Amino acid sequence: MADIKPFRALRYHRPKVGGIYSLVAPPYDVITPEEREELYARSEFNIVRVDYSKDEGEGKYAAAAALLESWERDGVMVVESKPAVYVVEDYFIDWEGYRRIRRGFIAVVKLEEFGGGVVFPHEKTFPKHKKDRMALLKATGTQFNPVFSFYSDTKNKVGSLLKEVVDRRLPDWNFRHDDGATRTLWTVTDQKSVENIVEAMKGREIYIADGHHRYETALEYSKMKNAELGAEGADGPHNYVLMYLVSAQDEGLSILAAHRMLRNLPGFDEKKVLDKLSEGFDIKAINREDSDCLINGDRKSCAISVQMGRNFYCLEPKAKAVAANSEIQNTHETLRNLNVTICQEMVIHALVESNEDLLNHISYEIDPTKVCAAVESGEQDIAVYLSPVGIDALEKVARAHQVMPQKSTYFFPKLITGLVNYKHSVDNK
Incomplete structure (x- = not known):
């Protein structure tokens, strides 16, 4: 005790x-x-x-x-x-x-x-x-x-x-x-x-x-x-x-969620990024007028979304792609369906393959308005917006003696x- x-x-x-x-x-x-x-x-x-x-x-x-x-x-x-x-x-x-x-x-x-x-x-x-x-x-x-x-x-x-x-x-x-x-x-x-x-x-x-x-x-x-x-x-x-x-x-x-930002990606190109992500996700473009829901915190209908420039996209994981991803399937069942896990393995690692390189490219921010501004200005190449992990999910992960990726939560x-x-x-x- x-x-x-x-x-x-x-x-x-x-x-x-x-x-x-x-x-x-x-x-x-x-x-x-x-x-x-x-x-x-x-x-x-x-x-x-x-x-x-x-x-x-x-x-x-x-x-x-x-x-x-x-x-x-x-x-x-x-x-x-x-x-x-x-x-x-x-x-x-x-x-x-x-x-x-x-x-x-x-x-x-x-x-x-x-x-x-x-x-x-x-x-x-x-x-x-x-x-x-x-x-x-x-x-x-x-x-x-x-x-x-x-x-x-x-x-x-x-x-x-x-x-x-x-x-x-x-x-x-x-x-x-x-x-x-x-x-x-x-x-x-x-x-x-x-x-x-x-x-x-x-x-x-x-x-x-x-x-x-x-x-x-x-x-x-x-x-x-x-x-x-x-x-x-x-x-x-x-x-x-x-x-x-x-x-x-x-x-x-x-x-709160800690949103991800990627910068200085070699050969960064929006179309190539979308092509790469389409291997694991169904991608839906979001109208600029409708993107305010992402920026202002209402991400319930889209657990993972990305921004490049002034363009926003909702990512819906493909069940077959998740099932075929060995890194996800090798994790504990309490982690497999969390958006932070899917984001880490199917978005972040798809775009930056080396963990050693990742620290040179990634940063985190809880304020989505700051994230949006950084990408629109070109300071950052890509933003990945996440919905927050719930307290029940966090407790289940901890009780199973498992750990989430870094910066999965922000209290x-x-x-x-x-x-x-x-x-x-x-x-x-």
Whole structure:
């Protein structure tokens, strides 16, 4: 069963820094170079200076650690006086214009190997990202962004406890960030409330929604530390990971598709691309006037579509082609009919055959209007629009110990970096 604990977070000290908006940041892997410059300009204490520094070379990790130490020394950040869990609400407007609230909590969770029946991944990872996160974790001994996970709570047992916190306590922080979502944070330190939440989570399986790189990095780091420390490190803080947990039944749990864009394709020609894709798909041209449904998010009638220039096409997989595709048929049954799998094997790999070359050609974007503009301007050759994977499909894949292609899901809004931080050297008792 999942081992969940409160912890003494390293946090920004309000009397020293004032408001939190200028200090926190999105996850490092969604920050563009331009956005990083903006975050740097907001404050000399913005967390991006530690978590995703502009410095180059191996020395940047030691510099990040030194900067973090200086913030603690100067009182910019302080350690919570008592172990706590942190309830977080995200108020946002979804892609279809509906107002939603997502309510979860942050704690530390005992690291478990995948396949052990406690923590389940659902997505493949990129080795390059894990190398960077490992170097930062080694240097700072601190986790800055929670792994985003979900669990089943059909009887709303955990949810009712979180609602009690929201209804009865004043929040610590309330702020609106760049993605338009308003975040509210409550600190829960009283022993009874913490014990009730921890007890209610016992026996539940945990599914990683976002943050696979961070989880795998933390797991690898814990193994390294345990090899160094032996029995002494068995229950050390390095064996836990900072995690945000939300119910799969929460009405605010929102999954978006990460649309694919391909650029710099050798000999790119629209007719040749259509000829190639017609081997596996029935292709229907979409009138420019009707393409707004793709751009504005209504992709229910067309799970996979492509754009080249100002032309849009709906792709309907041919059953015989899917059955004849060895890569698809060799995957688990929970994956075979997912549009992300069919897209990966019958669209992306049909156009870029080498996995080594793929990273030089592919990029991802959740905002279809940005995707459309990039293709129309010629910045990108091809866009592939996908409909989102549902939470039930994701859970089935994870329970079967399978993983989807990279960037199969995008949970919106993303978690904020720097709001609460997990420092391994802190005594959490």
